[in-house]
Amino acid sequence: MNRGMKSGATTAPETLATFEANPFAPSAFERRKARRANRNKWVMFGFCAVLVIPLVAILVDIFFKAAPVLTLDYLWQNPVSKGKEGGLWAPLVGTFYLVIGSLVFVAPVGILAAIYLNEYAREGWLNRTISITVTSLAGVPSIVHGLFGLGAFVLVMLPAINGLVADARRPETKWEAGLLTASLTIAVMNLPVIITSTREALGAVPMAFREACWNLGATRWQTVRTIVLSNSFSGILTGIILTISRAAGETAPILFTGATFFKFVADSGWAKILPYSPGEPFMAMSMHLNIISNQISQMPEVMKFGSAAVLIGLILFVNSFAIVLRVWLRGRKRW
Amino acid sequence: MTSTTPKKFRILDLLEPPIEWLIRLCGWSSIIGIVAIFLFIFKEAAPMVLKLDWLHFFTSSRWIPNPAPGNPPSFGALALLVGTVTTTSIALLIAVPVGLGAAVYISEFAKGKVKETLKIVIELLAAIPSIVWGFIGLMVLGPIIKDVFTTESGSWWGKVMVTLHLASAETGASQGTNLLTGGIILALMSVPLVVSLSEDTLRAVPDSYREAALALGANSWETVRRVLFPAARNGLLAACMLGMGRAIGETMAVLLATGHNNRIPEALTDPVRTMTATIAAEMGEAVHGDEHYRVLFILGIVLFIVTCGINVASDLIVKGIKKANPA
Numbered sequence: 001m002n003r004g005m006k007s008g009a010t011t012a013p014e015t016l017a018t019f020e021a022n023p024f025a026p027s028a029f030e031r032r033k034a035r036r037a038n039r040n041k042w043v044m045f046g047f048c049a050v051l052v053i054p055l056v057a058i059l060v061d062i063f064f065k066a067a068p069v070l071t072l073d074y075l076w077q078n079p080v081s082k083g084k085e086g087g088l089w090a091p092l093v094g095t096f097y098l099v100i101g102s103l104v105f106v107a108p109v110g111i112l113a114a115i116y117l118n119e120y121a122r123e124g125w126l127n128r129t130i131s132i133t134v135t136s137l138a139g140v141p142s143i144v145h146g147l148f149g150l151g152a153f154v155l156v157m158l159p160a161i162n163g164l165v166a167d168a169r170r171p172e173t174k175w176e177a178g179l180l181t182a183s184l185t186i187a188v189m190n191l192p193v194i195i196t197s198t199r200e201a202l203g204a205v206p207m208a209f210r211e212a213c214w215n216l217g218a219t220r221w222q223t224v225r226t227i228v229l230s231n232s233f234s235g236i237l238t239g240i241i242l243t244i245s246r247a248a249g250e251t252a253p254i255l256f257t258g259a260t261f262f263k264f265v266a267d268s269g270w271a272k273i274l275p276y277s278p279g280e281p282f283m284a285m286s287m288h289l290n291i292i293s294n295q296i297s298q299m300p301e302v303m304k305f306g307s308a309a310v311l312i313g314l315i316l317f318v319n320s321f322a323i324v325l326r327v328w329l330r331g332r333k334r335w
Numbered sequence: 336m337t338s339t340t341p342k343k344f345r346i347l348d349l350l351e352p353p354i355e356w357l358i359r360l361c362g363w364s365s366i367i368g369i370v371a372i373f374l375f376i377f378k379e380a381a382p383m384v385l386k387l388d389w390l391h392f393f394t395s396s397r398w399i400p401n402p403a404p405g406n407p408p409s410f411g412a413l414a415l416l417v418g419t420v421t422t423t424s425i426a427l428l429i430a431v432p433v434g435l436g437a438a439v440y441i442s443e444f445a446k447g448k449v450k451e452t453l454k455i456v457i458e459l460l461a462a463i464p465s466i467v468w469g470f471i472g473l474m475v476l477g478p479i480i481k482d483v484f485t486t487e488s489g490s491w492w493g494k495v496m497v498t499l500h501l502a503s504a505e506t507g508a509s510q511g512t513n514l515l516t517g518g519i520i521l522a523l524m525s526v527p528l529v530v531s532l533s534e535d536t537l538r539a540v541p542d543s544y545r546e547a548a549l550a551l552g553a554n555s556w557e558t559v560r561r562v563l564f565p566a567a568r569n570g571l572l573a574a575c576m577l578g579m580g581r582a583i584g585e586t587m588a589v590l591l592a593t594g595h596n597n598r599i600p601e602a603l604t605d606p607v608r609t610m611t612a613t614i615a616a617e618m619g620e621a622v623h624g625d626e627h628y629r630v631l632f633i634l635g636i637v638l639f640i641v642t643c644g645i646n647v648a649s650d651l652i653v654k655g656i657k658k659a660n661p662a
Contacts, residue, residue, distance in 0.1 A: 037556030041444050047436035048445075051526060052456050058475050109361045116362025120355070132650050133365040139577065139646035140372060140639060141584025142465070143611045147635040150618070151375035188368055195365065221351045242462075249464025252586040252611075256618050286466045286587075293470050294591055301474075308470045312463065319462045323455055 059312065066309035069302050075310070078265050083292045083303060088310055090265040090275065091288040094179075095314075097276055098254070098284055099247045101183030102190060107240060109187075110194030117195070118202040119224050138192035142252035149185030149257035157181070161279075175279030182258035182282070189253055190243045197242060201235025202228055234329045241322040245315050251286040259287040285311045369643075376635050383629035392633075398597050400617060400627040410630045417599050418514075418607035419583060425518025426525055426582040431575050433522070434529030438574075439559055441530070442537040454534075461527035465587040472520040472592025477511030484515075484604045503602040509594065513604045517593035521585055525578035532577060536570025537563060573649035580645040584638060586611040610634045 026034065063070075077087030121127040154177045166174040205228050213223040229236075251259075260281035266272050276282040289307045292299050377384075387410065395411025402408040441453050484502040486493035496502040540563055548558040564571070594606020595616065614631050621628040 033554055033557065037554045040556045040559075041440070044436040044440035044444065047433045048440050048453055051433060051437055051460070051523075051530075052453070055460060055523070056456075058471055061475065062471075109364050112358045112361035113364050116358045120358060121362060130362060130365055132647055133369045135650050136643045136646045137365050137369050137372075139580045139584070139642045140369075141586065141611055141642055143586040143614050144372065144376065144584070144635050144639050144642075147376050147379070147614065147618075147632060148372045151379045151632070152371060155379075156375070188372075191365060191368055219351060221354055245462050249462075249466065251464070251466045252615055255615055286464060289470060290466050290587060290591075293473060304470070304474065308467055308474075312467055315462050315464060315467075316459060319459055323458070 062305055062312065063309050066302065066305040069306040070309060074306065078267055079262075079288070082262070082296050082299075083288065083307070084296070084299060085303075088285070088288070088307055089272070090263065091283040091285045091307075092310075093265070093273070093275060094259075094263075094282040095248050095285045097179055097282065098182055098186065099244050101179055101278070102186035102247045103240065103243065105184055105187035106190045106194055106243065110191055110243075111198050111236060113191075114195050114198035114202060115224055115228075118199050119220065119228065134192045134195050137188075138196070140189075142189065142250055143255075145185055145189045145253040146255050146257060148188065149181060149253055153177075153181040153184050154257055157184075176281060177256075177258040178278060178280045179258060179276050179282050180278040182254040182284075185253045185257045186247045186250060189250065190246055193246060194239050194243050197239025198232075198236050201232040201239065204235060205231045234325055238322045238325050238329075241318060241325070245318040245322075248318065249286055249311065249315050251284075251290050254284060254287060258282060259284045261287065261291045285314065373636075373639065376632055376639065380629050380632035380636055383626060383633060386626075387630065387633065396597070396599055398613075400621070400630070408626060410626075412610070412634065414597050414599050415608055415610045415613055415634070418593065419609040419611070421514055421600060421607060422517045422521055422589060422593060422609060423579060423582045425515065426521035427575070427579055429519065429522035430525045430529055430578055430582070434526045434574070434578065435533055435571060437526070438530045438533035438537060439563075442534045443555065443559055443563070457527050457530050460523070461531065465524065465585055466591075468520050468524050468588040469591030472516050472588060473510070473512055476519060477513075477516050477592065479511070480513070480516050480519075480604065481509060481511030497602070500602045502604045509604075509606060512592050512594040513606045514593065514600050515603050517589050517607070517609075520588050520592045521582045524585060524588060525581045528581055529574050529578040532574035533567075533571050536567045536574060539570070540566045569652045573652045576645050576649040576652070580642045580649075583645075584611060584642050586615050590615050610638055 074087040075092060076089055078089050079091070080086030117127065117130060121130070158175055158177065158181065162174050209227050209231065210223050213227045218226070258281055260283060263276070263281055263283050265275040265283075285307065289304075289311055292307060293304050392410055392412050393416070394413055395409065396414035396417075397409040397411040398414065399406055399409045437453075437457070441450055441457075445453060484496065486496065486502075493502070544562050544566055545558055548562040553561065589609045590612040593609060593612065595608050595612060596606035597608045597613075598605075600607050614634055617627070618631050621631055
């Protein structure tokens with residue numbers, strides 16, 4: 001029933017009542033549609049809530065279960081007896097060097113590749129092919145990257161290196177799968193990430209800036225160096241931060257390319273800060289969590305939750321930098 | 336004229352030709368990367384490609400990599416394929432509606448702080464590493480699933496679940512890591528990707544479309560359903576395909592959360608095993624250069640081709656939308 005009719009029915013005949021009532025009042029059909037629109041809006045909000053609330057609950061749960069071990073000492077001590085006691089220093093420092101190593105390889109190549117795609121390449125089949133390979137590379141499963149790292153870096157590159165540096169009479173000088181091979185594998189995996197994000201940052205610099213620079217007689221490279229890069233610096237930095245978080249969390253690519261479950265790390269001195277050489281297996285947070293969560297029997301629950309919480313905390317911490325940087329960047333942008 | 340130019344500029348400018356070549360070379364890096372990945376994986380797998388009984392590989396589920404006396408080696412990957420397909424399907428059944436719904440809400444309905452918060456949370460979800468998702472599946476979700484699908488033996492509800500293939504007799508004895516747990520975890524992992532890509536697509540639909548729909552008297556939902564979905568159809572499809580690609584290629588999460596049992600599942604809560612998890616679990620033990628080792632690389636090739644196919648196809652779909660609708 002129509003609301004206008006209801007209110008009018010007490011005072012006047014029905015035909016008059018419809019005139020007295022608001023002529024723009026929605027009909028029953030329109031109100032049914034509006035109700036459906038409203039209901040669907042809440043259903044979709046529900047999807048968001050389904051996504052967000054249980055996850056926040058799970059993360060809070062993990063942190064609560066890990067709370068008894070979460071101290072600064074836990075981060076600073078080395079793991080003892082297969083991680084059943086002690087802290088997480090050795091895997092943490094391994095992850096740190098892995099991230100640095102992969103950045104050294106991927107950041108220059110990725111940023112230059114993005115410069116090529118955004119500033120140099122003309123529309124055409126080559127640009128098109130490169131774009132497709134970037135998306136394909138981003139979609140390659142992480143375990144396939146691991147196989148590639150094994151096939152290319154461990155089985156082909158390492159023997160070549162050993163042919164140059166290793167002393168055949170002293171086996172300890174031989175390089176094994178380790179930081180170098182794992183960093184290279186992670187670098188290949190992160191290449192599309194950094195290309196895409198840098199390209200986006202470069203694309204956000206208005207064309208007029210470049211044109212103004214060219215009009216002053218600058219060459220392409222001068223324009224890129226002085227105008228484009230300096231104006232997209234924060235955007236590029238955001239991409240690098242995202243690369244860091246991805247490098248720190250990945251497990252599958254380093255499974256066969258150098259990560260190990262146990263490596264002795266000194267408890268004090270410089271050897272604690274610089275424990276791994278590039279040709280030695282290393283420990284990493286993700287690998288540590290993988291092994292202790294299902295391969296060591298009688299592992300105390302709290303140690304499992306502890307390392308999961310530290311890894312999650314690390315990733316969220318790194319990512320929040322990227323978010324803050326982006327919010328700050330948007331507030332500052334003047335074009 | 337030249338005296339006004341600062342000197343440091345001239346040194347870098349002299350380097351312009353070599354730098355441009357370096358830039359060009361780096362621009363080709365992704366092509367080099369993808370070709371190298373294929374070549375190096377193929378090189379390891381090559382001696383086995385011709386020797387492998389491909390029919391047996393795709394139709395048998397006897398996966399016996401380590402031969403024992405009276406138990407000859409057999410490489411039948413059917414159960415692994417089925418494991419990958421079933422977990423991915425469950426993941427997509429959950430991730431597509433939830434992801435599209437959330438994307439529509441964020442792009443069309445949410446405003447101001449709510450929108451910003453949701454976007455940030457989705458982005459943080461995308462950042463959580465796969466090993467952590469596996470851990471959540473193993474330690475948090477698994478026990479919940481196990482409790483939900485375990486009943487007292489002989490109870491009518493238990494019989495109903497067994498007849499509907501929801502649970503099997505072994506569910507109660509398991510760790511709770513099974514097809515359903517793995518599927519849910521994979522869904523949670525691919526949802527952020529689906530949401531962010533679909534949201535980009537919806538935002539790219541010109542506002543004039545929305546205004547035209549509203550001017551014709553459509554309300555918000557009708558605009559979404561009748562105007563935005565058709566206009567963004569290709570992009571949304573591509574988003575779902577990329578979500579599928581991610582679910583197929585995911586390794587550590589399914590290694591921990593699917594129960595790792597090489598057989599064709601009969602119930603929703605049977606443990607399964609995927610191709611990715613098999614590579615991750617067995618490569619460490621495989622002897623370098625033997626048949627097992629090479630077959631694992633063949634599994635890698637299959638994964639590589641499937642995911643590349645999905646990516647290229649989704650790229651072509653998006654390209655189609657750009658041609659038809661240059662605005």
